[in-house]
Structure formats: C-alpha cells, structure tokens
Amino acid sequence: MGNDEERMLEMKIWKQTMWLIGLAALAMPMLFIWWQARDIEWKWEEETLLESGEKIRIQRKEIRKIVGGGELFQTMRGIKEGSIKFIDKTSGKKVYWSSTLVPIILERGKGKIQWSVIASNVWCEDFSKYGSPKPPYVQFDLVDEGWIYHVVDNGWHDKMANLLISEKEIKKNIGKFLTSSEIKDINEANGFAHRRYTIIDVNEISNCEK
Structure with missing residues (x-):
C-alpha cells in the first residue's frame, strides 16, 4: 500500500x-x-396484621418517577402508582388496589364493604386530585368488586398503620418479605418523623392547606 x-x-x-x-x-x-x-419499580411482600388478629400475605409494588438528579442522588418524584395485591382467604378472590396515595391501613370491611384501605397524599397535586379531603386521609372501600373512595370515617381515628410507610425502609427491603412484627417495629421507630402516616388523626391538617 x-x-x-x-x-x-x-x-x-x-x-x-x-x-x-x-x-x-x-x-x-x-x-x-x-x-x-425514567420510572423505577419497587416490589416487596408484607405480612399484614388485621384488627381481628388475622394475618394475610400481600404483594406491594410502587412505580416511582425519578427527577432532578436521578437515582444517584436519590431524588424521587414519589409514588407514580402504588398497588396492593393479595388473595382474600374468605372468598378466594384476588383483591387489587392501586393509587398515587400512600396506603397506611388495610383492613376487612363491614357489611357490604369487603375491604378498606386508608391512604394519604405526599404531593399536593394528589391531595387536590382526591378532592382536598379534610382530614387529609382518603378511605377506599371495596364494594361489589369495585373501589369507591371518600373522606376517612371518624371511626378510624387513632388507628395505627399496619402497612410499611417509610420510603427509606421500603427501599432497603425491596424484594424481601417483612413480617407484621417487623413492620410494627419499623413504623414505631419512624413514628415521630412520619406521624401523619403512622396513626390516623382526624384533626390532622394537610400541609397543602397551610
């Protein structure tokens, strides 16, 4: 060449x-x-202790959107969609709930209500989306295989969370199974910082209203 x-x-x-x-x-x-x-997906399982003493195994998933620096800096948009899925031991049917809110309590319903989920917002846009509830808790009731929602009933006042609510603890336990005792201990340890999400207070005022 x-x-x-x-x-x-x-x-x-x-x-x-x-x-x-x-x-x-x-x-x-x-x-x-x-x-x-981009969206990221967190999955884990929990043993949920119901008020009756019954324990059920549930699957939880959160789809989160990362903004402002990415996962490296752990800056999250929050829950784009969170879901709970399990088998009702009584009916044998699958139960599925999803929302942009943070689920706090899962409990069997009474009368026509099969199941109830009590949830609250992180972002004010979600607070407005659900009608700016006062107090800032939304009650989802499963009736005839469909979910309806409304402001939380006063009967839930002072009820403690039976679902894992701390974002930090959720991230640490992705892919794991947590017992109801572990969840109780974690929620109690985070109660001071996340009181609104660890106990239902009908006198609570949303920071979106302040």
Whole structure:
C-alpha cells in the first residue's frame, strides 16, 4: 500500500471516528434526560396484621418517577402508582388496589364493604386530585368488586398503620418479605418523623392547606 493510500485510509478512519464522537455528543443529553426521568419499580411482600388478629400475605409494588438528579442522588418524584395485591382467604378472590396515595391501613370491611384501605397524599397535586379531603386521609372501600373512595370515617381515628410507610425502609427491603412484627417495629421507630402516616388523626391538617 502506497503512502497516498495510507493517508486516505487514515483520513477515512479519522472522519468515521469524528462522526461517531459527534453522534455520541448528540445522544448523551437525550440519554441523560431519559436516565433522570425514567420510572423505577419497587416490589416487596408484607405480612399484614388485621384488627381481628388475622394475618394475610400481600404483594406491594410502587412505580416511582425519578427527577432532578436521578437515582444517584436519590431524588424521587414519589409514588407514580402504588398497588396492593393479595388473595382474600374468605372468598378466594384476588383483591387489587392501586393509587398515587400512600396506603397506611388495610383492613376487612363491614357489611357490604369487603375491604378498606386508608391512604394519604405526599404531593399536593394528589391531595387536590382526591378532592382536598379534610382530614387529609382518603378511605377506599371495596364494594361489589369495585373501589369507591371518600373522606376517612371518624371511626378510624387513632388507628395505627399496619402497612410499611417509610420510603427509606421500603427501599432497603425491596424484594424481601417483612413480617407484621417487623413492620410494627419499623413504623414505631419512624413514628415521630412520619406521624401523619403512622396513626390516623382526624384533626390532622394537610400541609397543602397551610
């Protein structure tokens, strides 16, 4: 191969290399935006202690959207969608609940109500979405295989959470199974920082109203 051919080959390789570098430079910002805004999924299982003393095993999942720095900096949008799934031991039917709110209590219902979930918001947009409830708790009731929601009944006042509510503890236990005793201990340890989510207080005022 002559010198001219070698120079032409080197020039061709250089041009291809510059083209790839330029393409990467264009793609990097888009990849960075995707990395920051992508959804992540957390799954774990819990043993839930009901008021009657019955224990049920539930599957929980949270889809979260990362913003403002990405997972490296642990900056979360919060719950894009959270869900609870389990088999009702009495009816043998699957029960599925989902919302953007934080579930605090899962309990068997009374009369026509098969199950109830008490939940609260993290973000004010979710507070408004559910009608700005006062106090800031939403009660979801499963009736005839469909969920209806309304402001929490006063009868739930002073009821303690039986679901894991701490984001930090959830993240630590992704993929694991937590017993009802472990959940109770974790919630009690986080009660001061997350009191609104560990005990239902009908006198609670949302920070979205302050």
